Amino acid sequence: MLEHSIIEELINFYNHSFTIIDKHEKVIYWSDRASEIFNMEKSEVIGKDIKEIFAEDKLAILQTLRNNEVIEKKQHMATKSIYVNLKSVPIIIEGKVEGAIVSEIDVTEQKRQEEEIEQLKNQVSFLTDNVKQLKNEEHFKNIIFKSSIMENLKNQIKRAAKTNANILITGETGVGKELFAQSIHNSSETSGEFIPINCGAIPKHLFEAELFGYEKGAFTGANKEGNKGKLELAKDGTLFLDEIGDMPLDMQVKFLRVLQERKYFRLGGKKEVSTHFRLVSATNKSISELLNSDDFRSDLLYRINVLNIHIPPLRERPDDIESLFYYYLYHLSKKYQTELRYADHSLLNNLRSYHWPGNVRELINVAERLVIFSNEDQLNNNIFDQYLVEVGQSDKTLSVPNLSENLNLKDYIHKVEAEYIKYIVDQNDHNIEKSSHDLGISRPTLYSKMRKFQF
Numbered sequence: 001m002l003e004h005s006i007i008e009e010l011i012n013f014y015n016h017s018f019t020i021i022d023k024h025e026k027v028i029y030w031s032d033r034a035s036e037i038f039n040m041e042k043s044e045v046i047g048k049d050i051k052e053i054f055a056e057d058k059l060a061i062l063q064t065l066r067n068n069e070v071i072e073k074k075q076h077m078a079t080k081s082i083y084v085n086l087k088s089v090p091i092i093i094e095g096k097v098e099g100a101i102v103s104e105i106d107v108t109e110q111k112r113q114e115e116e117i118e119q120l121k122n123q124v125s126f127l128t129d130n131v132k133q134l135k136n137e138e139h140f141k142n143i144i145f146k147s148s149i150m151e152n153l154k155n156q157i158k159r160a161a162k163t164n165a166n167i168l169i170t171g172e173t174g175v176g177k178e179l180f181a182q183s184i185h186n187s188s189e190t191s192g193e194f195i196p197i198n199c200g201a202i203p204k205h206l207f208e209a210e211l212f213g214y215e216k217g218a219f220t221g222a223n224k225e226g227n228k229g230k231l232e233l234a235k236d237g238t239l240f241l242d243e244i245g246d247m248p249l250d251m252q253v254k255f256l257r258v259l260q261e262r263k264y265f266r267l268g269g270k271k272e273v274s275t276h277f278r279l280v281s282a283t284n285k286s287i288s289e290l291l292n293s294d295d296f297r298s299d300l301l302y303r304i305n306v307l308n309i310h311i312p313p314l315r316e317r318p319d320d321i322e323s324l325f326y327y328y329l330y331h332l333s334k335k336y337q338t339e340l341r342y343a344d345h346s347l348l349n350n351l352r353s354y355h356w357p358g359n360v361r362e363l364i365n366v367a368e369r370l371v372i373f374s375n376e377d378q379l380n381n382n383i384f385d386q387y388l389v390e391v392g393q394s395d396k397t398l399s400v401p402n403l404s405e406n407l408n409l410k411d412y413i414h415k416v417e418a419e420y421i422k423y424i425v426d427q428n429d430h431n432i433e434k435s436s437h438d439l440g441i442s443r444p445t446l447y448s449k450m451r452k453f454q455f
Helices: 002-013 032-038 060-067 108-136 148-161 177-187 204-212 249-261 287-291 298-304 319-335 345-353 359-373 381-390 409-427 432-439 443-453
Strands: 017-022 027-030 071-077 083-093 096-106 167-170 194-198 238-242 263-265 272-274 278-283 307-310
Touching (some): 032 096, 060 071, 060 083, 083 108, 108 319, 148 307, 167 177, 177 278, 204 249, 249 263, 287 298, 319 345, 409 432, 432 443
Parallel strands (some): 167 307, 238 278
Antiparallel strands (some): 017 027, 017 096, 071 083
């Protein structure tokens, strides 16, 4: 008895757990350390078939018993949440395998730390890749992407920049149309400056003076010395007309003449001014919207839309979200003089799954909030959850028809079906593949029902 007690003390002296099974695969020994690691008392384990305790495919000790082999494994997943380093050896008596013994040391915390380090390395790798991209692609230094769709777009822009053709950039608000316009200017051989003008931000009565400039005394309140217009400032450079769809109709006629003749008059001037510039325009409207609009001339559209570059919204290029997030996270951390914090998988998955109606501009806003309000070593996912509540994106609830509507059974079932399908489709941000899977119906059936319920 004393000898057994001494052996038990020696076993417990080490940080290893020990488990022994007999040739019938039943547990005959379970050390105190094994109880600590796996949170199971000896009474729960001794005498039981080990396959009742652990998943068979996780049991190295069984493989040892059955194949008479020594097994060593590093960071072996013993359970869903426990990782161990182990060594398993057969117990051989008189040439026969009578059992097996496994020694294990808990490395779960080490595994967790290594995963965190790996995630931090990935963040550094993203930043390093971005820095390399900035060095190698100086003209595109402010455009961060990882997706193939944006790589193709960049190549398209490179080809467009080599020409003098007028370019129209289309895309939703916040996708970064001005950044692309600036990149086109940087990539071109123009010697002048990049001159932006937001057509939607200039009062109608000041538009002509802003674009063409004016002579002294041209109108009440005018600068006594006169003023150069954007056309003159853009000489031998690039004129960027943002939100060109908002240009006043009367100005469209005058600007069309400039594009045709490359000449114009200053407001109040009598001398014709010659000009040469690269024109890049942008709009958040589609080409068809502009063509069908009574407020935009089709002949001007044909002039400005020689080459069309469409920037897809962020929701259509989810591969770019993580790279953009890390890029702005890095720069915002420098701006606010905070440490670059760790973003866990949960936050990154939430960022990827959000549909970003405000595109990159909205992503920058979220990154800034996270940098400012996160106090711990890692970014606080709750801050993003609160943001979703603010913008009304966390309240996608299922609406059920009220019984007081006095619907017959057929109409009630019809309405419930419509509401439920709409709820699932909205929950999945109109991902038809996932929605059909969640509903347990085929994609054609889902499309048919969406047409039936008109959404």
